[in-house]
Amino acid sequence: xxxxxxxxxxxxxxxxxxxxxxxxxxxxxxxxxxxxxxxxxxxxxxxxxxxxxxxxxxxxxxxxxxxxxxxxxxxxxxxxxxxxxxxxxxxxxxxxxxxxxxxxxxxxxxxxxxxxxxxxxxxxxxxxxxxxxxxxxxxxxxxxxxxxxxxxxxxxxxxxxxxxxxxxxxxxxxxxxxxxxxxxxxxxxxxxxxxxxxxxxxxxxxxxxxxxxxxxxxxxxxxxxxxxxxxxxxxxxxxxxxxxxxxxxxxxxxxxxxxxxxxxxxxxxxxxxxxxxxxxxxxxxxxxxxxxxxxxxxxxxxxxxxxxxxxxxxxxxxxxxxxxxxxxxxxxxxxxxxxxxxxxxxxxxxxxxxx
Amino acid sequence: xxxxxxxxxxxxxxxxxxxxxxxxxxxxxxxxxxxxxxxxxxxxxxxxxxxxxxxxxxxxxxxxxxxxxxxxxxxxxxxxxxxxxxxxxxxxxxxxxxxxxxxxxxxxxxxxxxxxxxxxxxxxxxxxxxxxxxxxxxxxxxxxxxxxxxxxxxxxxxxxxxxxxxxxxxxxxxxxxxxxxxxxxxxxxxxxxxxxxxxxxxxxxxxxxxxxxxxxxxxxxxxxxxxxxxxxxxxxxxxxxxxxxxxxxxxxxxxxxxxxxxxxxxxxxxxxxxxxxxxxxxxxxxxxxxxxxxxxxxxxxxxxxxxxxxxxxxxxxxxxxxxxxxxxxxxxxxxxxxxxxxxxxxxxxxxxxxx
DNA sequence: CTGAAAGCGCTTACAG
DNA sequence: CTGAAAGCGCTTACAG
Numbered sequence: 001x002x003x004x005x006x007x008x009x010x011x012x013x014x015x016x017x018x019x020x021x022x023x024x025x026x027x028x029x030x031x032x033x034x035x036x037x038x039x040x041x042x043x044x045x046x047x048x049x050x051x052x053x054x055x056x057x058x059x060x061x062x063x064x065x066x067x068x069x070x071x072x073x074x075x076x077x078x079x080x081x082x083x084x085x086x087x088x089x090x091x092x093x094x095x096x097x098x099x100x101x102x103x104x105x106x107x108x109x110x111x112x113x114x115x116x117x118x119x120x121x122x123x124x125x126x127x128x129x130x131x132x133x134x135x136x137x138x139x140x141x142x143x144x145x146x147x148x149x150x151x152x153x154x155x156x157x158x159x160x161x162x163x164x165x166x167x168x169x170x171x172x173x174x175x176x177x178x179x180x181x182x183x184x185x186x187x188x189x190x191x192x193x194x195x196x197x198x199x200x201x202x203x204x205x206x207x208x209x210x211x212x213x214x215x216x217x218x219x220x221x222x223x224x225x226x227x228x229x230x231x232x233x234x235x236x237x238x239x240x241x242x243x244x245x246x247x248x249x250x251x252x253x254x255x256x257x258x259x260x261x262x263x264x265x266x267x268x269x270x271x272x273x274x275x276x277x278x279x280x281x282x283x284x285x286x287x288x289x290x291x292x293x294x295x296x297x298x299x300x301x302x303x304x305x306x307x308x309x310x311x312x313x314x315x316x317x318x319x320x321x322x323x324x325x326x327x328x329x330x331x332x333x334x335x336x337x338x339x340x341x342x343x344x345x346x347x348x349x350x351x352x353x354x355x
Numbered sequence: 356x357x358x359x360x361x362x363x364x365x366x367x368x369x370x371x372x373x374x375x376x377x378x379x380x381x382x383x384x385x386x387x388x389x390x391x392x393x394x395x396x397x398x399x400x401x402x403x404x405x406x407x408x409x410x411x412x413x414x415x416x417x418x419x420x421x422x423x424x425x426x427x428x429x430x431x432x433x434x435x436x437x438x439x440x441x442x443x444x445x446x447x448x449x450x451x452x453x454x455x456x457x458x459x460x461x462x463x464x465x466x467x468x469x470x471x472x473x474x475x476x477x478x479x480x481x482x483x484x485x486x487x488x489x490x491x492x493x494x495x496x497x498x499x500x501x502x503x504x505x506x507x508x509x510x511x512x513x514x515x516x517x518x519x520x521x522x523x524x525x526x527x528x529x530x531x532x533x534x535x536x537x538x539x540x541x542x543x544x545x546x547x548x549x550x551x552x553x554x555x556x557x558x559x560x561x562x563x564x565x566x567x568x569x570x571x572x573x574x575x576x577x578x579x580x581x582x583x584x585x586x587x588x589x590x591x592x593x594x595x596x597x598x599x600x601x602x603x604x605x606x607x608x609x610x611x612x613x614x615x616x617x618x619x620x621x622x623x624x625x626x627x628x629x630x631x632x633x634x635x636x637x638x639x640x641x642x643x644x645x646x647x648x649x650x651x652x653x654x655x656x657x658x659x660x661x662x663x664x665x666x667x668x669x670x671x672x673x674x675x676x677x678x679x680x681x682x683x684x685x686x687x688x689x690x691x692x693x694x695x696x697x698x699x700x701x702x703x704x705x706x707x708x709x710x
Numbered sequence: 711c712t713g714a715a716a717g718c719g720c721t722t723a724c725a726g
Numbered sequence: 727c728t729g730a731a732a733g734c735g736c737t738t739a740c741a742g
Contacts, residue, residue, distance in 0.1 A: 009719060020729045025721060033727055052474045056414035057719030060734045065411060067454070067475075078628050081435045085457050092456075097475050099422070099452045102440050119407045120422075120452050222631050244632055247602075251633040254609035273433050274629060276577050277599055278606040364735060375713045380737060388711055412735030415718045 069117030141303035162329030163196020243268035424472030441648035496658035517684035518551020598623035
């Protein structure tokens, strides 16, 4: 008997009711044909003694552990807890537990982490992959949450559309000179966001992209981004691909005596915890992680059903996720005033764009 | 057979070697007496075919799932990922998987979450409890990570001592007028940190405690904390019980045109991800989460061993954690200059404390 | 030192 | 509609 469970088993119910444990199993699962009357008595008894099935016994018999693995890329990414929560929630709705495995920022560990999960016989794995890693066939259902432009992506936020929302918002405030801030040019997520932002801005808008990694490679980790100089050059908005970079920009600007949002606007992505804690609050774009998690778990559940030890009759039900792996993002506008809006009339695009 | 495992089992090794599966089991576990020569051949064969034991089979037999549960209080707390990572790491070192369960900020869900884990037959549970909840006897080993002053606490950072470090640091910079910022007066962790800070300051230092919840109850969520007025009243340092509040203070001060660290110092707790991303970086105090996690997992492992289905001979080995549940914190001083230091000589304590 | 047997708790064909 | 039997993969006394 498992150590931590009150010792109630199928066969105890069976003997106490004078029936076979097969019948108890059938009644409780609703599978086999059991008379309604007997089934009721069995369910009543089960409730009475507080029976909970042993997952270990079931797993051994069915080959299904009812556990999913969750592989996360880098703990430093503050989006992690939200994803973990969303997955845990969706999984437990669907009757799965969630085993976590962290790559700790190293690609090699991602493989290790996946292997640990495989050894524990998880039924499927949700992977938020590390940059540039392609998840090989694991012989086990996998759902990848990355970006729509990543091959092998199962479901993710529509980062491109999110970028467009930011662009429209800033344009609406009258901004005509915008700096986009990214950290890593090889990230599909970031490229989607930046691409979306660019695509949402008219050609009259002056856009410059700042890659933090490039600056840091020359000036060292955590160095100033030189935003003051950009303000001097007439830029009035800083749109970062993450709230962390937005925060960095905000404090660097404030520290230089530049007022946000009066002098310049700052936007981020993902609505992380500090976006409302700072003054002024950050305008940002939120992912619908609940939906993303549901779709990911659903995709796994479908794959698991398909891989069934005994084939399920082909009911023609398609995998729910196909083509739906692009979940819209939502703008959270918190900085809604901008000096530019008032003065934008005097800045004719022609002034700037004329050769 | 489990669906996702390459079909290698004990008995396959056994038949391929012409021995019994009991012997294979013994050789692989090193328990029963098996001749060195045979054991070698068995291990070789196991390695050759890439044998990994079925945890389900083992669990059913031994009553041990080799899985720990991790119950976290509120996803909004950005310390979460670090704790989760530390626990996952320590657990996997000790041969355990980690099943997560999130309380989503509600006390009722904490109980639900624990029950879900119990139903999955975890061998033990690490709980970071919600404020004011006492974990009842679950009939299953539990390690509580909270604060040394919480009854039932198993292991945690020495928040009081951490507070003292902050106090010494600020005093060393010459600060004589310090505001402590807390969010919740019922939190043991926060009270420890604040108590520690107070205890580390001489009576000549003017100290005022700001409870954010009190301010927000009157002025609404996310309202300004009125720090500018405090600066006008002569306070030169703001020591928050968390980096989030430190960030809030920093941006509110900067927004008001007050310079950090030239005019005032700001400190936080926990060294969260943004503490180096902001300008200026935050001085903060770091928890040794790796050690805390190791001790928590070790405590569980010991309890699990004691609860063994068949009693282990009393070897007299005490639970390793007893009395050691208070892990020192480390100051990370990032704001090391302060105008006060230079001008502190003109501020005699007697000026302020005279009646 | 090695093996045969039992059994952990469950589910699934298969009989009746 | 119900039950007897087998078996998932493992470990543990117990014989030999």
